[in-house]
Amino acid sequence: MDDSSSPHTCEGLRRTYEGRPLEEADLAADPVTQFASWFADAVDSGLPEPNAMVLATASGGGRPAARTVLLKGYDRRGFVFYTNYESRKGRDLAENPRACLMFPWHPIRRQVRVEGTVVRLPREDSAAYFHSRPYGSRIGAWASRQSAVIHSREELDRRYDELAERWPEEPPIPDFWGGFLVVPAEVEFWQGRADRMHDRLRYRRAGGAWMVERLAP
16 A cells, blocks of 8 residues: 655666766857757757757746747757747746756756746747748647636637638737747756766856856766
8 A cells, every 4th residue: 555655765766877078178169059069969869859948937926837848949149939928938938037948868968958038039030930830730829828727628629620710721820929039148068977976067158258167066
């Protein structure tokens, strides 16, 4: 009989990381270039959805939330994702425009963490991406009032069918949907090493330049 008052441990899941060293001399001059290199390694390794990232936000009152979303682009400005602006993350970012991203590339013993401010993308950028999505995803963006309570799956499916009938070819971009840009202030590169002696190198913006700091694991 299970005793729910007894502690449950995960000791048997311990793993040893045998990654190669990450030295300051290995890093690119800026974090986006370094991210591009590691992202290419993640793609080449065959990881499923290497662009999956954990997005952490907090409301204006400090209530935290995290969820997995997909990175849809990046450049020297920052990191882009798209969502329903009326979702919980959208509301959080309206109240508190700061976020943290985490790329958990565990099979290759690496992680990347990004902290920064968040701004909405220009409407034309969101529209261009929206119209590049598969038809079903565009209808789905209209059908799902993300994070809202619904009575049943049938209600959601019925709304999808109604909208597909309304727009059989080209649904317009919803006014409640679009992109966000996470503008990095800090980007940390984590390389797993043996005996929990991991390498953690962090880029931190100092004025108009990036400085690199080593963090204790």
